[in-house]
Amino acid sequence: xxxxxxxxxxxxxxxxxxxxxxxxxxxxxxxxxxxxxxxxxxxxxxxxxxxxxxxxxxxxxxxxxxxxxxxxxxxxxxxxxxxxxxxxxxxxxxxxxxxxxxxxxxxxxxxxxxxxxxxxxxxxxxxxxxxxxxxxxxxxxxxxxxxxxxxxxxxxxxxxxxxxxxxxxxxxxxxxxxxxxxxxxxxxxxxxxxxxxxxxxxxxxxxxxxxxxxxxxxxxxxxxxxxxxxxxxxxxxxxxxxxxxxxxxxxxxxxxxxxxxxxxxxxxxxxxxxxxxxxxxxxxxxxxxxxxxxxxxxxxxx
Amino acid sequence: xxxxxxxxxxxxxxxxxxxxxxxxxxxxxxxxxxxxxxxxxxxxxxxxxxxxxxxxxxxxxxxxxxxxxxxxxxxxxxxxxxxxxxxxxxxxxxxxxxxxxxxxxxxxxxxxxxxxxxxxxxxxxxxxxxxxxxxxxxxxxxxxxxxxxxxxxxxxxxxxxxxxxxxxxxxxxxxxxxxxxxxxxxxxxxxxxxxxxxxxxxxxxxxxxxxxxxxxxxxxxxxxxxxxxxxxxxxxxxxxxxxxxxxxxxxxxxxxxxxxxxxxxxx
Numbered sequence: 001x002x003x004x005x006x007x008x009x010x011x012x013x014x015x016x017x018x019x020x021x022x023x024x025x026x027x028x029x030x031x032x033x034x035x036x037x038x039x040x041x042x043x044x045x046x047x048x049x050x051x052x053x054x055x056x057x058x059x060x061x062x063x064x065x066x067x068x069x070x071x072x073x074x075x076x077x078x079x080x081x082x083x084x085x086x087x088x089x090x091x092x093x094x095x096x097x098x099x100x101x102x103x104x105x106x107x108x109x110x111x112x113x114x115x116x117x118x119x120x121x122x123x124x125x126x127x128x129x130x131x132x133x134x135x136x137x138x139x140x141x142x143x144x145x146x147x148x149x150x151x152x153x154x155x156x157x158x159x160x161x162x163x164x165x166x167x168x169x170x171x172x173x174x175x176x177x178x179x180x181x182x183x184x185x186x187x188x189x190x191x192x193x194x195x196x197x198x199x200x201x202x203x204x205x206x207x208x209x210x211x212x213x214x215x216x217x218x219x220x221x222x223x224x225x226x227x228x229x230x231x232x233x234x235x236x237x238x239x240x241x242x243x244x245x246x247x248x249x250x251x252x253x254x255x256x257x258x259x260x261x262x263x264x265x266x267x268x269x270x271x272x273x274x275x276x277x278x279x280x281x282x283x284x285x286x287x288x289x290x291x292x293x294x295x296x297x298x299x300x301x302x
Numbered sequence: 303x304x305x306x307x308x309x310x311x312x313x314x315x316x317x318x319x320x321x322x323x324x325x326x327x328x329x330x331x332x333x334x335x336x337x338x339x340x341x342x343x344x345x346x347x348x349x350x351x352x353x354x355x356x357x358x359x360x361x362x363x364x365x366x367x368x369x370x371x372x373x374x375x376x377x378x379x380x381x382x383x384x385x386x387x388x389x390x391x392x393x394x395x396x397x398x399x400x401x402x403x404x405x406x407x408x409x410x411x412x413x414x415x416x417x418x419x420x421x422x423x424x425x426x427x428x429x430x431x432x433x434x435x436x437x438x439x440x441x442x443x444x445x446x447x448x449x450x451x452x453x454x455x456x457x458x459x460x461x462x463x464x465x466x467x468x469x470x471x472x473x474x475x476x477x478x479x480x481x482x483x484x485x486x487x488x489x490x491x492x493x494x495x496x497x498x499x500x501x502x503x504x505x506x507x508x509x510x511x512x513x514x515x516x517x518x519x520x521x522x523x524x525x526x527x528x529x530x531x532x533x534x535x536x537x538x539x540x541x542x543x544x545x546x547x548x549x550x551x552x553x554x555x556x557x558x559x560x561x562x563x564x565x566x567x568x569x
Contacts, residue, residue, distance in 0.1 A: 011566065048422055051562040074424040084415030086312070088319040100308040101423040143419065 001026040001151055001182040002047060006056035009042050016042040018206040019056065024199075026150075029173075029183040031197030033190065033295055038204045040186040041081050044153050047184070048078050061150050074102065077149030081156050081186075083140035087129030091120055091139050094128050095146060102147035114142035118172065134165025141172065152176065155186045170196065190291040200291070202298045209298060213291055220294045222247075224287035225263050227256045227270070230280035239277040240270060257287060305425050309433025310440075317403055317437070326402050327441055331395050331449035338388040339456040345381050382469045389475050390522040390532070392453075396446045396487035397515050400438035404494035405507040407434045408564070413504065418565060427559050435491050435552075442487040450479045474534040477541060485544035490514045492551035496558050502567075 002024035009017040017039040024030040034040050045051045047060055049069035057064065063071040086094050092111055099107040115121040118138040123131070128139060137157065144152060157173065158166035166189075173196055176183060187193050193200055194213050201210040211219065229236065232254045240249045240258055245266050248259040256274075260266045263286060274281055317323050411417035420430070454471055461467045494511035501507050524530050 045565065050418065050421055050565055070424050070426065073422060076422075078419065078422045080415075080418045080422070082415045083419055084411070084417070086316055086416055087414065089312075089315055093315060097308060097312045098419070098423060101305055101420075101425050103304075103424070140419070 001028070002030075002058070002060050002184060004047070004056065004058040007043070007046060007053050007058050008055040009039070009046060009051070010054045015205055017046070017053075020203075020207055021056075022201060022207060022210060024182060024184060026182055027180040028198045029177050029185060029196050031193035031200040032184060032186045032203055033188075033193055033200055034203035035299060036188075040203060041155055043203070044078070044155050044184065044186060048076055048153055049073055074147070075149060076151045076153060077144035077147065079140055079144045079152075079154045079157055081159075083137070083143070085128035085131075085136055085139060088127055090125050091115065091128050091131070092124040094139065095143055098143045099146045104147050110146050110148075111142075114145055118142050119168075132165075134161045134168070137161060137165065137169060138172075141169065145176075149181070151182045151184065153184045153186075156188065157185070158187070158189055158192060166192075190295055194291040202295060204299055213294075216291070216294050216298075217289050220297050221289045222259045223261065223263055224248075224257055224259050225267060225270070226283075226285050226287050227258070227274060227279075227281060228283040228285075229254050229256065229274070230282060232256050232279070236274060236277050236279050239273050243269065243273060246270065305429045306433045306436065309425070309430060310437045313403070313407065313434060313437030314441075323402065327399050327445060330398050331445045334388070334392045334395055335449045335453045335456070338385045338392075339453060339460065341384050341388070342381060342457055343460050345377065378465075378469075386475075386532075387522065387526060389478065390518065390525060392446075392450070393478060393483065393486060393518045393521070394515055395449060396442045396483040397490040397518060398512075399442040399445055400487050400491045401494045401511045401514060402508065403438040403441070404434065404491040405498050405511040406504050407438065407495060408498035408559075409501055409504045409507045410498075412502065412564070421561050421565065427556055427561065431495060431552075431556055431559060434495060435488065435555075438491045438494070439484065439487045442490075443484045446479060446483045446487075472534075474532060474537045477534065477537045478532075481541045482537060482544060485541060485548055486518070488548045489544060489551055492548065492555045496551070496555045499555075499559050499564055 002022070004020050004022050007017060007020040008015075020043060022030075032040050032043065042051070046053050046065060047058060049060075049065050049072040052066050057066075059065070060072050061075045063075065065072060086097070089097075092115070095111045095115070096107060099110055104110050111124075112121065115124050118141065120135060120138060120142070123135070128136065131139065141154075141157065144154075154173065158169050161169065170192055173183065173185070177196065183196075185193065185197060197213065199210060199212050200216060202208045202216075209216065209219075217223075232251050234251070237249050237251050237256060240246050240256060243266075245260060245262075246258050248257075250257045258270060260270075267284065271281060271284065408417065411420065457467055457471065490511070493514050494507070497510045498507045501510070521532065525532055530536065
């Protein structure tokens with residue numbers, strides 16, 4: 001649905017986006033992570049035909065940027081980083097303007113649908129300027145969806161929202177995912193990316209890595225299993241070390257942490273060894289690094 | 303065409319929610335109508351000598367000949383002259399009103415961050431600019447026509463002398479109001495839109511855009527100084543020049559409106 005090849009953008013001497021090549025499949029939620037100033041918004045602007053690339057090419061929903069810009073704008077929905085509203089106008093009128101510009105057939109129906117879905121219908125006649133930040137953000141999401149875009153670009157959809165509003169927005173994105181829309185999600189909220197995204201690209205001027213959250217964890221930190229025991233000692237650790245596949249065996253209080261390539265296959269064997277060594281096993285679990293750990297590890301020193 | 307209508311309605315909905323803008327739109331036409339009517343009312347009915355005699359002592363001969371039919375008294379002729387000067391200032395109406403609206407039009411959307419979502423829609427640059435242009439020009443032209451209508455009606459009520467009335471509502475002023483007025487409004491708006499798309503501060507946009515009143519001031523002071531008298535021929539030439547200028551400015555405005563620069567240059 002989204003395809004880029006060596007997509008590049010420079011502002012004067014500043015390289016904003018360097019040779020970005022990626023593919024996002026139809027119905028996929030793709031998380032685009034990177035520090036401030038990494039070029040995420042510039043990438044979104046290029047992919048939504050707001051600005052042109054300096055080099056490379058990209059297609060969105062089969063349309064080529066720079067050649068079929070109007071078609072791209074008609075096909076995609078965009079939630080910009082700081083989505084301004086016409087504050088003097090009602091929420092409904094704000095949406096009406098955009099519905100008409102997107103040539104929506106059932107303007108009234110679509111406005112009603114999204115205002116209700118996002119819990120703003122009761123306030124539809126109030127000026128957008130009277131809305132809280134969370135309500136404005138929801139209104140901006142409604143605006144981006146009025147024309148039922150096949151591809152949705154969300155640039156920091158939960159930035160600056162209180163936890164409740166952010167939760168509501170995340171739930172709404174999850175609903176959109178279920179509808180099978182392709183979503184390109186720029187976010188700093190790594191937990192959000194972890195829960196919502198099928199794949200994640202870590203970006204800092206150029207693409208550092210693209211993979212599923214689970215694979216990213218595995219590739220950066222490996223997979224670690226924690227065995228909670230009544231008593232963990234060196235004898236037990238030695239027993240585990242005797243297994244060929246067990247790496248980096250560490251005792252931490254009454255826990256033994258072991259790096260394994262394939263825990264689903266290898267865990268039963270470790271459990272058997274532990275039982276034979278006289279260990280009383282209380283719990284077994286995978287040590288889960290947060291995506292934040294992965295992200296920091298990736299962007300560190302770049 | 304529908305998108306242009308949407309842009310126009312959006313602009314009006316936004317602009318006319320602001321009471322200060324309504325005041326700005328209404329104040330100048332009212333002022334420019336009341337003052338010349340006041341002059342006519344204050345001086346009408348006074349008997350005087352024929353223009354051919356003593357008017358020549360008060361107005362330059364060319365001016366007196368151009369402005370005043372022979373049957374008018376010197377005082378009536380002076381009245382025509384003074385109102386003619388005000389009519390020049392009246393031409394500020396179709397400039398000042400749309401400049402206020404147009405100068406804010408793009409830079410205002412930059413500051414409220416509503417421009418990027420607007421540019422992300424399938425609206426073309428031409429549609430967007432024509433919409434914004436019409437949204438500023440139409441109220442200005444309507445205000446100008448209305449004010450002139452009130453002036454014409456007031457003159458008809460106040461002035462008993464039909465020759466004086468004919469001189470006050472001479473063809474040159476009808477051309478000026480009904481033809482040059484809208485052309486001036488388009489010039490002012492396209493210039494203001496050009497400025498508005500290149501600056502980051504609405505105040506700067508408004509100040510710089512007000513430069514467009516200069517041609518009218520040149521006309522006013524030129525006539526006061528007796529350098530020329532605006533007759534039908536000159537006004538028609540001005541109208542033709544304005545038409546060419548408007549086409550050129552419209553073209554330039556669409557060229558200057560670079561979406562990328564507008565989005566990436568302002569912070």
